[in-house]
Amino acid sequence: MSSIRADQVGGRIVDNTTEVPGTRAPLVLNMTTFGQVTAQVSKVSEAGRAPLAWYVAFAGSLGLLGLLGVCVLYLIFTGVGVWGLNTPVAWAYDITNFVFWVGIGHAGTLISAILFLFRQKWRTGINRFAEAMTIFAVMCAGIFPGIHVGRVWVVYWLFPLPNQMEMWPQFRSPLLWDVFAVSTYFTVSLLFWYTGLIPDLATLRDRAKGRLQQVAYGLFALGWRGSNRHWHRYERAYLLLAALSTPLVLSVHSVVSFDFAVSQLPGWHTTIFPPYFVAGAIFSGFAMVVTLAVPAREMFGLKNLITLRHLDNMNKVILVTGSMVGYAYAMEFFIAWYSGALYEKFAFVNRAFGQYWWAYLLMVSCNVITPQLFWFKAIRTSIPLMFFLSLVVNVGMWFERFVIIVSSLANDFLPSSWEFFTPTWVDIGTMAGAFGLFFTLFLLFCRFLPMIAMAEVKMVMPAADPHHDEDGHHHGTPATGDPS
């Protein structure tokens, strides 16, 4: 029986993207012992200095974060008039960015929760940083509705808090549902991420040489000691969190889509929006995971843990969700025609051929045509190509939200009130600045926290099977022969 086993090919990274019937492809390459996983992953946060590329990226991200600070402060001190909004186009870059960032977050939850429920073991290599990405993306998303309300100092009106006006938020509004959906999503994602981090923080605590690291990692590890009585409840809690996060993640982007679908505006008032938004969110999120994973595995030498198989799988998800998004685009047009509603028909023809035709063309070519290239395995497994295509998808998905929001608002019922939206430097600066916040947080995470879920990766290694030893191999010595 031939099987692909990493330990049979000493020192060389094998191709684990090929399916061999009857065997499971290895998810950890060139390593057979648990200690090797610990050492390799911990090395990143234990190193005295980060790779040079990290410092370069961090400096750039900090610069953009500064720009975000400037733009937000300028907006707060001056008013939302500093953005290019006008009367029919009251939502533009702000809500585009909000939907874009919330969508990015969805891939992290999909990987951590849905793939967990489906017992997809390959998720262990990527779930930690995909979840981190979720949290940072939702933080970026939260900024935009927060600042676009104009009077930021009364943003607490969003919450049902007793106040001197004896007024309450209006719970029949999708905008309020959004407040609850996004804040619940952020809280649950953070809990999920932190729960998963605890055993690995304990690893860093136990390996730490300096007093500062011991105390810092020790405090956040909460005194975790790997007790099996604890693991029992921990595993149950993890499963429950996965089961709770799965409907949650589907609900969040559905609720985001209600912001549009529940309104009466042609182009927004569409029943296909919830599933279409969820598919789009997963599509863009996975593209962002690839965008982050490719440089991260390169920079920190994690190619044997985030293997080509992981990337190949993610590209397949991009292909599937990209095709779903393409189907939704087509179905929107069909329903617009089939409905016989004049305004609805106009909204869609105008979307493709009106004043925003270039944005629509960009959206369709990036989101529908590009991912179809992933049908070819050569493209799915080519690092430079997948990195480029993931960037293309990110751009396309940003434009999708822009097209939906701006083209529908700019040309609504009454031609006399039509306007064209032009962004100002503050619009563009805030958008770029959000990327600064995202990458700053992500780079700090890569540097100081375990980027790979060590305990979970160990669980999917062959040596973790208690019956592994019974076939005559000791986990400490690499197997050289055929296991059968």
Add this chain to the structure above:
Amino acid sequence: MTTLETSVPTVDPADSSDDAVKLHGLLAEFESPGEVLKAAEQVRKAGYRWWDCCTPFPVHGLDGAMGIKPTILPIMVFFAGLTGLMAAFILQAFTNSSGMTVWAMVWVTGYPYLISGKPLLSIPAFIPVMFELTILFAALTCVFGMFTMNGLPRLHHPLLGNDRFRRVTDDRFYIVIEARDPKFFRTRTEAFLESLGAVAVEEVQD
């Protein structure tokens, strides 16, 4: 068991003098999940009660080998979800559909919103928030309930002061039998742990 006859029980550690460091228990180290699984079964069969396995990751089958009863966490989470659902309904019905004045830390009055002729109590519009709070309450209970039942967070534990135990979060598997176990006798338990194939057995001080 042979060890019972050959070993002489020493002084019970609980009775030892106060100035000496108190014994927490005995720590046995194993090299693989399979070994610790087999050993755990033996420890349970020997009738120990105050003991535990510590592993870098959850070992498949160890719960059964140790005889751990299923946790009540799912039941707690279910009722927390139900509480969230009810709380969200009451919150929305009170604030948006009623004009009642009630005391909730301060006196608050509901505001019956009339929006586009919809009924005051428009339950379909309340469903999204009811759903979100169900999930929120359930998830918070899940995580904090799990930590509370595990006795975490804690700043220190006798095991964490042991140098050998540091590899528990790396690649080694341990069985700890605590000194407070009625069946614990210093030498007899040590011999017993060694007989299970432990690569090392040592004392853990409190």
